[in-house]
Amino acid sequence: MNEKVLKTLEYNKIIELLANKANSAPGKKLCRELVPSTDLGEIRRNQRQTADALRRLFRFGSTSFGNNKDLGYSIRSLEVGSTLSILELLNIASMLDNVARIKAYGKRDRGGADGDRQPDSLDEHFEHLTPLTQLAAEIHRCILSEEEIADDASPKLKGIRRSMIQTNDKIHSQLTSMLGGSYRTYLQDAVITMRNNRYCIPIKAEYKGQVSGMIHDQSATGSTYFIEPAAVVNLNNQLRELELEEKEEIGRILADLSAQAAVHTEELANNLKLMTLLDFIFAKGELALEMNATEPLFNDEHCIHIRKGRHPLLDRKKVVPIDIRLGKDFDLLVITGPN
Numbered sequence: 001m002n003e004k005v006l007k008t009l010e011y012n013k014i015i016e017l018l019a020n021k022a023n024s025a026p027g028k029k030l031c032r033e034l035v036p037s038t039d040l041g042e043i044r045r046n047q048r049q050t051a052d053a054l055r056r057l058f059r060f061g062s063t064s065f066g067n068n069k070d071l072g073y074s075i076r077s078l079e080v081g082s083t084l085s086i087l088e089l090l091n092i093a094s095m096l097d098n099v100a101r102i103k104a105y106g107k108r109d110r111g112g113a114d115g116d117r118q119p120d121s122l123d124e125h126f127e128h129l130t131p132l133t134q135l136a137a138e139i140h141r142c143i144l145s146e147e148e149i150a151d152d153a154s155p156k157l158k159g160i161r162r163s164m165i166q167t168n169d170k171i172h173s174q175l176t177s178m179l180g181g182s183y184r185t186y187l188q189d190a191v192i193t194m195r196n197n198r199y200c201i202p203i204k205a206e207y208k209g210q211v212s213g214m215i216h217d218q219s220a221t222g223s224t225y226f227i228e229p230a231a232v233v234n235l236n237n238q239l240r241e242l243e244l245e246e247k248e249e250i251g252r253i254l255a256d257l258s259a260q261a262a263v264h265t266e267e268l269a270n271n272l273k274l275m276t277l278l279d280f281i282f283a284k285g286e287l288a289l290e291m292n293a294t295e296p297l298f299n300d301e302h303c304i305h306i307r308k309g310r311h312p313l314l315d316r317k318k319v320v321p322i323d324i325r326l327g328k329d330f331d332l333l334v335i336t337g338p339n
Contacts, residue, residue, distance in 0.1 A: 006035075006036075010313060011036075013313055014312060014313070015031060015032055015034060016032075017287060017312070018031045018034070018283055018284065018287050019031040019032050019283070021282075021283035021284075021286040021287050021290075022065070022279050022280060022283040023064050023065040023066040023068070023279055023283075024065045024066055024067070024068035024069065024275070024276070024279050025069065025070060026068060026069070026070050026272070026275075026276040026279070027065055027068065027275075027276055027279030027280050027283060029276075030276055030277070030279070030280040031280055031283055034280075040298060040299075040300050043298055044298060045121070046284075047295055047296070047298075048120075048121045049121045049122060049281045049284075050281065050284040050285055050288055050295070051295045052120040052121050052122045053122065053281045053282045053284065053285030054285040054288050054289060055120070056122070056282075056285070057282070057285050057286065057289055058289075060105065060108050062282075062286065063101075063102060063105045063282065065098070065102065065275055065276075065278065065279035065282070066098075067094050067095060067097070067098040068095065068098060068272070068275040068276060068279060069091055069094075069095065070272070071088075071091060071092060071095060071268065071272055072269075072272070074088045074091065074092065075265050075268050075269050075272070078258060078261055078262040078265050078268075079262070079265050081262065082258070083251070083254050083255045083258045084254065084257070084258045084261070085254070086143055086146055086147075086149070086254065087146050089139050089143060089254065089257050089258070089261070090139065090143055090145075090146065092135075092136075092139065092261055092268065093135075093136045093139035093140055093143075095268075095271065095272070095275070096131055096132050096133070096135065096136035096271070097131075097136055098275070099129050099130070099131045099132075099271050099275060100131035100133060100136075102126070102129060102275065102278065103126055103129040103131060105126075106122065106123070106125075106126025106127075106129070107126065122278070122281065125274050125277060125278055125281075126278075128270065128274060129271060129274055129275070130264075130267040130270065130271055132264055132267060132268075135260055135261060135264060138257065138260060139257055139261075141153070142154075142253055142257060143257075149250050149253060153250075153253045154249060154252075154253055156249050157246065157249045157250065157253065160242055160245050160246050160249060161246065163242055164239065164242045164243070164246065167235055167238050167239045167242060168239065170235055171199050171232050171235045171236065171239065172192060172199075174229075174231055174232050174235065175192045175199060175201060175229070175232060176192070178201065178229060178231070179191075179192070179201065183201070183203075183211065183229075185207070186203050186204060186207035186210055186211060187201065187202060187203065187204070188202040188203065188204050188219075188223070188224040189202050193226060195216035195217040195226040195228075196216045196217070197240070198216060198228050198236045198240075199228065199232060199236055200216055200217070200226040200227055200228045201226070201227060201229065202219075202224045202225070202226055203224065203225050203226075203227050204223065204224065204225075205218075205222060205223050205224065205225055208225045208227065211227050211229060212229065212230045213227045213228050213229040213230045213231075213233070214227065214228045214230075214233065215227055216228055291312055291316075292316075301327065302327045302331070303326070303327035303328055304324060304325065304326040304327055305324070305325050305326075306322075306323060306324040306325075307323050308321035308322070308323065309321060309322055309323070309324060
């Protein structure tokens with residue numbers, strides 16, 4: 001199609017109206033890539049899909065494809081055996097949750113007293129969606145948020161974190177005892193603080209030689225030294241070792257979840273494709289609903305007969321509908337005047 005003609009017809013403005021009806025970024029992208037077709041079979045197929053989407057919108061209302069994100073990079077990473085990040089796995093689980101919801105929306109149409117109805121052009125798309133509920137549930141079980149892996153993600157992780165809590169308690173108990181005991185006169189403040197990721201206590205500069213331990217930092221004024229007492233060095237070391245074990249176990253959990261997802265890369269890619277396509281189709285239905293549009297009948301005989309046609313970019317309350325016939329009795333139409 002000639003780009004100049006499309007610009008003259010303000011086709012891009014119509015397409016932007018369509019893109020605004022799509023919920024997801026991939027759906028909007030597909031809307032913006034739409035160009036006019038001259039293939040009658042393709043035109044009729046696309047019109048049928050739009051009409052079927054409109055019928056479902058009339059019966060069941062709108063649905064959202066907003067969580068449909070472009071997961072192409074994550075899927076390709078899985079195909080080569082890479083481990084996905086926490087966020088990437090959560091995005092996959094979110095997409096699968098959305099797939100399950102959209103699939104349920106597609107199954108709502110059970111017209112008739114006996115629950116039967118005539119199939120439509122969208123049934124196949126809904127049927128081929130694969131929610132992979134077990135995979136989604138496992139990801140949600142192990143990952144609580146972008147920053148948090150569940151304690152129960154694995155028995156080993158639960159044990160490591162229990163040991164971390166116990167070690168933390170021992171450190172705080174030891175340091176609290178020092179704060180309230182013989183070290184009290186040496187303290188700048190009776191608080192436990194962290195320096196270089198290790199528990200310390202703030203000691204007045206003139207007493208730093210009285211406290212056995214490692215100096216980790218000094219205040220800007222030089223009046224305070226942050227010292228890790230020798231009594232908690234081993235405990236701090238144990239805590240650091242446990243933190244490394246925790247990090248390693250989390251990496252193993254993410255690798256295991258990624259391996260489970262990698263088995264389903266074909267289904268994930270197909271879900272992404274179908275969700276994007278359905279978002280695009282329902283965007284056309286939503287726009288048709290807003291415009292109060294009707295499904296046109298197409299032919300290959302170069303005949304046009306528009307009844308009560310309105311320009312879609314003009315205010316429907318002000319525009320005057322017109323009838324246009326062309327191709328049968330005559331094949332030339334001259335439009336004059338300021339419009």
